[in-house]
């Protein structure tokens with residue numbers, strides 16, 4: 251693989267990540283979304299089935315819950 255190929259591949263990965271994140275934000279109103287609204291990764295079907303209208307992956311959900319607790323301090 252030469253340097254140009256490598257650079258192009260990296261650019262494509264960046265673009266794909268950006269698109270995934272955009273898509274996740276774009277479909278935020280849809281009950282059928284299957285990507286995390288925070289990081290854009292795909293949420294496993296098992297998780298989506300277990301938690302109705304789940305919007306975040308496990309990692310982001312835990313982080314958000316920690317933050318929520320933090321901010322709820324009296």
Ligand SMILES: [Zn+2]
Pocket residue numbers: 286287288289290291306307308309310311
């Ligand atoms: Zn996430």
